[in-house]
Amino acid sequence: MDQTGNRENRANRESPPTENPLLQKIAKGILYIFLIAVAIIQVLPLYWLFLFSLKSNQEVFNLPPLALPQDPQWENYARVWTQGNIGQYFFNSVFITASAVILTVLFASLVTFAITRMRWKLNKLVLGLFMVGLMIPVHSTLIPLFNFFLNINLMDHPLAIILTYTAFNLPITIMILLGFYYTLPREIEEAAIMDGCSVHRMFFRIIFPMTAPVVATTAIINMIYNWNEFVFVNTFISSDRFKTLTVGIQNFIGQYSTDWGAIGATLMISILPILIAFILLSNSIVEGITSGSVKG
Amino acid sequence: MNKKRLSLLTLSTLFFIVLSACGQADPAPGDTGGGAGDGTGGGEEAVIDFMHLWPAGSSPDHHRIVSEIIAEFEDANPGITVNMDVLENEQYKNQLQIISSSNQLPDVGMTWPAGFMQPYVRGNRFASLEDILEDDFRESFVAGTREAYEIDGTTYALPLELNIAPVFYNQAIFEEYGLEAPETQEEFLNVIDTLVDNGVTPIALGNRDRWTGSMWYMYYADRLGGNALTEAIERSGTFEDPGLIAAADEITNLVERDAFIRGFNGLSDQEAKSEFMNGNAAMYLIGSWDLPNYTTNEDVPQEFRDNIGFFKFPTVDGQGSIDSWVGGPGVGLFVSEASDVKEEAKEFVRFFVERWGDQAVEDAGVIPGTQVNTAEVDLPDLFIEVLDELNNATDITLFADVQMSAGVAETHLTLIQRLFGLEVSPEDFAREHEEALQEEGGPQADGDAEESAPDEEEGATDEEEVEESTQDEEEVDEDAESEE
Amino acid sequence: MDKVMSDKKVIILYILPAFLLLIVLVYVPIVLTGYYGLTRWDGIGEREFIGLANYTRLMSDGMFWRSAYHSFLLAVFSLLSLIGYLIISMVLAGKIKGADLFRKIYLIPMLLSSVAIAQLWMRIYHPTNGVLNRFLTSIGVDNPPLWLADTNIVLFAIFIPIIWQYAGFYILIYYAALKNVPNELVEAAKIDGATPWQIGYKIKLPLISGVIKVTIVLAVVGSLKYFDLIYVMTDGGPNGASEVMASYMYKQAFRTYNFGYGSAVGFFLLVLSLVVTWLIRKATTSKEDEVQY
Structure with missing residues (x-):
């Protein structure tokens, strides 16, 4: 119950091993080469998307993914910005994503x-009930949910x-x-209760801040999911003023053909805010740890 | 049912208590308008909700024409407002099904003919449009197009587009190797072999989408089997007809000759098209909806557009008519049976179809379901040629996957992919089609759930109409106006 | 202590908002899906109750079982990928120069929507122009594979982007978990002369075993109901070679108007996930008892 496992682990330590410093250096070098290689691979998609957004429809298919477009189509961006009300979509995306993330995490x-x-x-049972929620395929829920929101008059409403x-x-x-x-550690609560702290105070003042790193983690994950989601938006929202940025992508998918350059530009525009939010939140993973470890 | 609704209501009430108790700063719930199917009805004021699939971004011309027609209509009918809701193709199809499960279809929307609209008509979701067809408006459609939206003799939607599928080819490539547009299968195979020998991909095909490969099969089925395919679907014939097997054999033959682009079964139509548009493949079989790419589309290099011609699908060993086409109407407009403003909506549909016919070809490159006077419109030559072919067509066979009910269509499309992948023999290809068609109407098949509907032939009823009419054309030839 | 921590009012207050949302928006659809699965319904017109007929059909539906097999294969590959992500996270959470930057960069692809990822990988797998086949041709491979068109390869070809897509997700979770390991324990072990490997294996790993178990469940359940990239990149084809349960369910429910049958598939998928999750829990419980409850 109270982390006896840790103590056992510490007892399990072994005698200091002998290490060859040269070997260690080489190993470290290889490690860095590997890390950098992976990093490059992981950045390329962003670079690719940027190039993609500057290509004409023909170049999108014809040029190798990382080739520069012959004549960068900056007008793809202009087209995206002027058509439809991207500003409104953008605001809706931010509003809906932020509200849902806050509610979910809290x-x-x-x-x-x-x-x-x-x-x-009943705690195990309730936990089990929540876990079942992971398992339903989204498309099974569309008709029941549509019906439900219709009945409670929430159709076409951001809520x-x-x-x-x-x-x-x-x-x-939750998982x-x-x-x-x-x-x-349980000791935290024990100490808090000794001090006469209420449960609410304990949660909001001690536990919640202590879990900042994981809260940030889940916030990032939620944010990404919500930001890119479009099936629910398309199903529950019909008026233009409540639609989100993912609709901007749809705007360029036609009956028989698709304007890929514009889709690239929309994707690029919509990835920027989330990239910034991600970097900010991801810093708090580290910050949270320092503050957490002081208390822990 | 009632019980369930009750418990839902209780839950939702609870839910709101909690919501308000938690005091979120969300906008107050309430009617936000624009809800599907919620016309105000009565009196002078009426709101028509209209759902379509031409977003301003990808289809600016379509979108503009739609908006103009709406504005005109609103001007002509004070007190009526038309609200648009636009979704992209795939999402549109899903949404249509989801909202009609709650009987919330928009007052006016778009549907595809035959197999697609069957469940909607059976579920009594679409309103009959017979009353707006009473005068000579009925005659203004190209023979066979309106009939594709007819079920049991009642028209439920009116066509906005009509397409036939020519083989587009790159004249520059053909010239380079001294080739000419083929008229017979023999010549066609010669073209293919010559191109293959010279390392040129003969045909761009994106068979991941499957309907693309289906068109190839349809043509051979038409040339070698005559009406056998339609008869098989109607259940007045069998799919194991020698002509239909021979048609599958021709496909196998083409695949074995490397006629199609590498990896076609994993390519989408758009990817394949880009190979054609980049001059990497010499031929491309596609619906006439693609004409703007080879004529007016400024984003495509002029030089390429000038090089593109089309030929009619060749005859095979003297069988079949070269003027017999695969094609058919695409989207059409329906009126919701549950609409509060049904009369206004029908008026709007009629108004829309008429206006659309005037503008669609010239401004958006869409061949409408209504007749086009080629002498009057200002169009690129290639367009005129296709329109003339359309008028000269002896027969237009509706795309197989549209003709069939949705369940059988899925089997058909999968079989097409297997046939092209050489994973099924022509005989088995035919046999499995036959089995699927026979099973249709059985207890588990494709949602032909309705007790009341004439289940047994439901797969056939509406296709009959389509084919009948195309057969009409066959007899009357040319500007076959007289149907009915 | 016990009194404060078992205050029923507080428990209800804390659970209720989330629980209500769950019941209303997740369980109601689940129950309705279960009910629709017992009907013949095209999703449009009237429903007809047919009892378990859809499920008997399901049991003998070869295509369903084939897609189920594919889904399970994906689950296995996702599980294996967790090992790799765990190792990367351990390296990043260690004392490595620039670890912070690496971590951020590694997570970038996670921000891309499925639309973008599908487009990217379709360019990579393109049979002639694709990055992969251009490379293979340039090193002298005559007939490079048709990644998305060859029924023998397509499933594995599509697993790669799926697994890659989730790299950021798991690395993020593992990283946060590892950073949560109290520093004192690590320091103490260092003073005792433990190697980085030992610290990782003997100290950190057991401490985050709870998180690892969670990710195992997430990976398996996520794989079983996976849909996005399959739908966009192959549509389950060619010839069903990359069909998975969720894409099969989608096709039945929305393309062929078998909403009743599609619902049965969806509900069965849920039951399968439950069973598998229960098995996972069983398999990992013995250790759990020691460390936690």
Whole structure:
């Protein structure tokens, strides 16, 4: 219960091994070459997408993916910006994504806290119920959900999307949080309760901040999912003023042909905010740890 | 059912209590308008919800014409407003099914003919359009197009587009190797062999999408089997007809000669098309909807456009008519049976179809379902030639996957991919089609669920119409106006 | 302590918002899917109750079992990929110069939508112009594979982008978990002279075993209901060689108007996932008891 495993582990240590410094250097060199190679591979898709967005429809198919377009089609961007109301879509995307992420992370943290830290009989059952939520294929839910939102008059309303995102991302978020909550030492709560701290205060002031790294992690994951999601948006939202950026992509898919350059430009535009948000949030993974370890 | 709704309501009430208790700063729920199928109805005021699949981005001309027609209609009918909802092709199809499960179809929307619309008509979702066809409006459609949207003698949608599938070819490549557009299978095979010997890919085919390969098969089935395919689908004949097997054999023959581009079974139509447009392949069989790419599309190099011609699918060993085409109508407009503004919606459909016919070819490169007077329109030569061919067509066989009910179509398309992949023999290809067609109407097949509907022949009923009419054409030839 | 931590009011307050959302938006569809699975319905008109007929059909539906097999294969490959992601995360979480930058870069592809990833990999796999086949041709391979057209290869060809797509996801989780390991333990072990390998294997790994178990479940369940790239890149083809359960369900429900049967497939998928998850839990429980509960 209280991390006895750690102590055992520490007891398990072995005698200091002898190491060859030269070998170590070579190993490190190889490691870095490998890391850099992987890094390059991982960056290329972004570079590819950028080039893609500057290509004409013919070049998209004809040129090798990483070849420069002959005549960069900056007008792809102009087309994307002027057509439809990208500004509105953009705002909707940010609003819907942010609301859903906040709701999901908050609700999931509360649930995970109650399941892992509090004492009650049905906790395993409730956890199991949440886990089942992971398993339903999205397309099975469309007709029932459509019907449901229609009946409660939430059709074509952003709330329908926000709540759906929240509900569908809760299980995975709880699952990820779970592993971390299990590792929190019980002593923290004991100390807090000794000090006369209420449960709410303990959760919001101590536990929640302590889990900042994993909260940031789940926030990133949720953010990416919601930002790129389009099946629910298309199904539940019909008026233009509530649609999101993913609709911008649809705008360029035609009955018989597709404007790939413009799609590339839309993808490029829509990846920037999430890239920035990602970098910011991902810093807090590290920051969270330092503050967490001080308390822990 | 009632019980379920009740519990849903209870749950949702609970749900809202919690929501408000938690005090989120979300906008207040309420009617936001624009909901599908929610016309205001009554009196002078009416809102028509209209769902289509021509986004401004990918189809700017279509989109513009639609908007113009709507504006005109609104001007002519004060008090009526038309709301547009635009979705891309695939999403559109899904959405149509999802919203009609709750009986929430828009007042006016787009549908595909025959097999696609069957479940909607059987489920009583589409309104009959017979009343707006009463005067000579009925006669304004190209023979056989309106009939494709007819089920049990009732028209449920009106066509907006009509396509035939010519073989487009790159004249520059043909000239380089001293080739000419083939008229017989023999000449065609010669063209293919010459190109292959010279290391040129003869045919661009994106058979991941499967309907593309189906068109090739359709042509051979037409040339070698006459009406056998349609008869097989209608169940007045069998798919194991020698002509249909021979047609499959011709496909195998082409594949073995390397007629098609490498990896065609994994390529989408768009990828394959780009090979043709880049001059990497000499021929490309596609619907006439692609004509703008070879005529007016400024994004395609002029030089390439000038090089493109088309030929009619060759006859095989003297069998079949070269003027017999594979093609058919594409999207058409329906009116929702549940619409509150049905009369206005029907008026709108009629208005739309008429106006669309005037503008579609010239402004968007869409051949409408209504007749086009080629003398009056200002079009590139290639366009005029195709339109003339359309008028001279002795027969237009509707795309197989559209003719068939959805379940059989899926089997057909899979079999097409296997046939092209040389994974099924022509005999088995025919046999498996026959089995699927026989099974149709059985307890588990493709959603022919309705108790009331004449299940047994449901796969056949509407196709009959299509083919009948095309046969009409056969007899009357040329501008076969007289149907009915 | 016990009294405070077993306060029913607090528990209900904390669970309820999420639970209501779950019941209303996830369970209602699940129950309805189960119900639709017992009907013959095209998704449009009237429903007809037919009992278990859809399920008996499912049991003898070769195409379904083939797609189920493909889904399970994907699950196996996803599981194997976890090992690689765990190793990368351990390296990144260690004391490596620039680890922070590497980590951020490694996660970039995760930001791309499926549309973009599909387009990218279709360019890579293109039979003639593709990056892969151009390279193979340039090193003298005469007949490079037709990645997405060859029924023997296509499934594995499509697994690669799927697994790659989720790299960032798992690395992110593992990284956060590893960073959560209390520094004191690592320091103490270092003072005791443990090698980095030993620290990783003997200290960090057991400490994040809970997280690893979670990712195993996520990887398996995620694979079983996987849909996106398959749908865009191969549409389950050629000839069903890359069909998976979710794409098969989609085709039945939406393309061929067998919404009833499609729902049965969807519901069965859910049951399969449940069984598999239960098995995983069983298989990993013994250790869990020691470390946690």
